[in-house]
Structures are given as C-alpha cells and as structure tokens.
Amino acid sequence: MIPYGKHHIDEDDIQAVADVLRSGVLTQGPAVEAFEQAIAEYVGAKYALAVSSGTAALHLAALVAGVAPGRSLVTSPITFVASANAAMYAGGRVVFADIDSQTINMSPDSLKVALESNPDVCAVIPVHFAGLPCDMPAIKAAADRVGAVVIEDAAHALGAQYSDGQKVGCCANSLMTTFSFHPVKAIAAGEGGMITTNDEGVYRRLLRLRSHGINKLDDPFEIPEQADTGGVRNPWYYEMKELGFHYRITDMQCALGLSQFKKLDRFINRRRDLVARYDEAFVGLANCRPAQALGRDQSGHHLYVIRIDFDAIDMTRGQFMLALKEKGVGSQVHYIPVPAQPYYRKLGHRPDDYPAAQQYYQEALSLPLFYDLAPDEQERVISSVKALLS
Structure with a gap:
C-alpha cells in the first residue's frame, strides 16, 4: 500500500538521536537550543521557541495574542481542528473566514467581512494550506485596521517562501508563526512544534508559558527578599509569574528535528518534482484538476x-x-471543514455559511506525496486515478 504521507529516516537521523541518549541530557539541553537557532536563522526570524507539538504552539500563540473570554480568533474552515481549537483552549471564541477557491487559503475579502461582523476579534490565524503561502500583506492590512494580531499557521509550510522571496516564518507580516514536526510534515521530530517571532517581549512570555509560567532569562523577581540571601541569589529560587503549561520538547526530538532539517531543501525539491509530475498528468483531465x-x-x-x-x-x-485502495494506493481528505464538526455545530457554526470551503470539501482528495515516493509508485497512483476517471 502506498500511503498518502510518510516520513524519511536515515542513519544520520538515528545517530543524532543515539548521540543525545548517550550524552546524559535528555530534555532542556543543548539540542533544543540548537534546533531553535537553526530554524530562526533559516526563516529569518529573531527568535524561535520549540514546543511539544504544533497544537501547543498555536495554543501559546493565541494566549500571547490576547485570546480570552470575550475575545475572538478568526481562522480558516479548511484546516486541521487545532487552528480553531486554540481559541477554545484560551477561553475565547472562534470565527471562520471562507477560503479562496483557487488557493484554498483564507480569502482576504472574507476576512474583512468576518472582522466587520465580529468586533471582539483580537487575533487572526491564516493557514498556509498544503504549504502554499497565504496573501499575507492583504491579511495583515485587514487585521491592522481592527488592531488584531496575526499568527501564521505554517504547519504545512516549513521551507515555503512568499512572493518576495522571504521564508515563511520570518514574521514580516505577522507577530508569530507556528510550525509542526509531525511525521508526515516536511521534517519529522516524532512530535513537536515551533513558534517564531521578532518581538522580544512575545518571546519572553512564550518562554514562561512553555514551562509552567516560571520566570526565565533575567525576568525580575516580584518577591526579591525571598530570592536573595545577603545579596546573593538563592540557587533554588524561582517564581511562577502566571499560569503556564508543560509544553517543553525533549532533546531527542530536537536532535531528530535538527538532523532532518539539514535535509529540508532536498526534501522540498523532491516534493516539488513529484508535484510537477502530478500536474503534468492531471492538468486538463476531464472532471479532475x-x-x-x-x-x-x-x-x-x-x-x-x-x-x-x-x-x-x-x-x-x-x-x-x-x-484506489484495492489498487494499492492510499488517499486522504484534507480537511472536513471545521464548522461541520459536531463540537462546532453545537456552538452554532454552520458549514453552509462557507460555500467555497463546502464546495472544495465535496471534491477534495489528497494523493500520496512524500520524499521516498518512487517513480513507479507515482505512475501507479496516476494510472489508477485516470482509470477510475475514465
């Protein structure tokens, strides 16, 4: 069976994890910082913070953006549920803006309508669906008009670039960008996520929230008389500044992620070649595009x-x-519109309010795409699809 997605692990990846296991430092160690620095430098952001998952990254970003009871977050209906769930985790409300039928990304025009109809919106999460960057200047301009923070959901888009050549994650048109390192993503860390930003204050708060809300770096103490003895810092002392979470990531995961990252450009180029072959096969085909x-x-x-x-x-x-399965070809659907999920229906959302998303969903089918997809396997996918369409 050819799966729709699959990670690629080689001996360098295995060795990187084994080295950490032998190092004596399994968490909160140097591999985490090295992975963060590598991603920050690659995307062109000042700061990067590694967390336990892409969902954890979205949750923390929503909190920092001010999502809370009485405040809303706008996202796309065509995304994994985590993009919307971030609003609920923070105690807020989610609003959806319909997609553009050509890009399957958030429509800036639909976003404007959503913002006009929901004055309590404080954050916007555009999703770079399938790795294609959204129209970030237009989205940022719409958000700025109402004072909303932009958080890019780039779970699909590590290695992607905007039309001006900058990397997704540089945060030129957002306050924060989140990534995922789930096994089917561009690079795998088993599980894991990352938040990039250019704002030092945001970075410092994310550091605290990642680890129980405890002070980090040179955060001033609120009870200094407890922190010092005779003017010397008490080595055991720390302060919990706010309610945080255990969203740390391990050094094993970061070692794997860093090893994978070194192959990212090769992975992306291979995926691009596979996409070009698919396009050649399917463009112009009746009843399929x-x-x-x-x-x-x-x-x-x-x-x-x-x-x-x-x-x-x-x-x-x-x-x-x-x-397709009978022919040995796996496939998937990305995604059931989030407003169609029972949880969100119970909150009053109606999938028919997003006609472009609904139409897309009725027609969508994801085909196998991963680094190790062999030429003969891809030809089997293509021929199988064409045979069923004829």
Whole structure:
C-alpha cells in the first residue's frame, strides 16, 4: 500500500538521536537550543521557541495574542481542528473566514467581512494550506485596521517562501508563526512544534508559558527578599509569574528535528518534482484538476490535492477511495471543514455559511506525496486515478 504521507529516516537521523541518549541530557539541553537557532536563522526570524507539538504552539500563540473570554480568533474552515481549537483552549471564541477557491487559503475579502461582523476579534490565524503561502500583506492590512494580531499557521509550510522571496516564518507580516514536526510534515521530530517571532517581549512570555509560567532569562523577581540571601541569589529560587503549561520538547526530538532539517531543501525539491509530475498528468483531465495550480515555486508542498467532480463520474468519494485502495494506493481528505464538526455545530457554526470551503470539501482528495515516493509508485497512483476517471 502506498500511503498518502510518510516520513524519511536515515542513519544520520538515528545517530543524532543515539548521540543525545548517550550524552546524559535528555530534555532542556543543548539540542533544543540548537534546533531553535537553526530554524530562526533559516526563516529569518529573531527568535524561535520549540514546543511539544504544533497544537501547543498555536495554543501559546493565541494566549500571547490576547485570546480570552470575550475575545475572538478568526481562522480558516479548511484546516486541521487545532487552528480553531486554540481559541477554545484560551477561553475565547472562534470565527471562520471562507477560503479562496483557487488557493484554498483564507480569502482576504472574507476576512474583512468576518472582522466587520465580529468586533471582539483580537487575533487572526491564516493557514498556509498544503504549504502554499497565504496573501499575507492583504491579511495583515485587514487585521491592522481592527488592531488584531496575526499568527501564521505554517504547519504545512516549513521551507515555503512568499512572493518576495522571504521564508515563511520570518514574521514580516505577522507577530508569530507556528510550525509542526509531525511525521508526515516536511521534517519529522516524532512530535513537536515551533513558534517564531521578532518581538522580544512575545518571546519572553512564550518562554514562561512553555514551562509552567516560571520566570526565565533575567525576568525580575516580584518577591526579591525571598530570592536573595545577603545579596546573593538563592540557587533554588524561582517564581511562577502566571499560569503556564508543560509544553517543553525533549532533546531527542530536537536532535531528530535538527538532523532532518539539514535535509529540508532536498526534501522540498523532491516534493516539488513529484508535484510537477502530478500536474503534468492531471492538468486538463476531464472532471479532475489540481486544487492549487498557483504558486508552485513558493509552496512547501506538504500535500497534493486534486478536485474531482464525483457526481460527473457517477461515483462517491468513498467508493473512489476504496477502489484506489484495492489498487494499492492510499488517499486522504484534507480537511472536513471545521464548522461541520459536531463540537462546532453545537456552538452554532454552520458549514453552509462557507460555500467555497463546502464546495472544495465535496471534491477534495489528497494523493500520496512524500520524499521516498518512487517513480513507479507515482505512475501507479496516476494510472489508477485516470482509470477510475475514465
């Protein structure tokens, strides 16, 4: 069976993890800092903070952005649920802005409507779907008009770049950017996430929130008489400044992530070549088209999604996927619109309020895309899809 996604692990990755296991430092050690520095330098941001998952990164970013009871966060309906759940974790409310049908990213025009209708919005989370960067200048301009903070969800987009050549994560048009290192992402750390920012105050607060809200760096003590004995710092003393979390990541994970990171450009180039072959095969095909035909040189190419008119081929998507499975081809759907989930329906959200997202969802199918996808395997995917469409 050819899976829709798969990580690539080589002996260098295994050795990197083994070296940490032999080092005696398994967490809060030098591998974490090295991974953070590597990502910050690569994307062009001043600061990077590694956390336990991409979801943890979104949660902390939402808190720092001011999401709280009585405040809202806007995101895309076509994303993994974590983008929306970040608002709920922080005690706030989520609002959705429909997608652009050509990019499958948040529509700036829909965002403007959402902001006008929801004056309590304090944060916007655009999602770089499948690795294609959103129209960040337009999104930032809309957010600035109402004083909302922008947090880029770049779980799909490590290695992607904007039209001006800057890397996703540089935060030129956002306060923070979040990444994920889940095994099917561009690089794998087992689990893990990262937040980049150019704001020192934001970085310092993220440091505290990552580890129980305890003071970090040179945060001043609020009870200095407890901190010192005779003018000398008590080595055991620390202060919990606010309610934080245990969102730390281990050195083993960061060692794997750093080893994988050294191969990122190779991984992205391979994915780009596979996408080009898919495009060549599917462009112009009846009842089927690539979901994102734009920005191929900018995307991180996390997913390859086609849109199929299942009614026209007289086959349901479920039947189509099962037929592919019988041919040894795995597939997936990214994503069920978040407003369609039972939890969000109970909160009053209606998927039909987002017609572009709903139409996309009815047609979407993700095909296998990963570094080790062999030429003959990709040809099997292509021929299998074409045979079912004919």
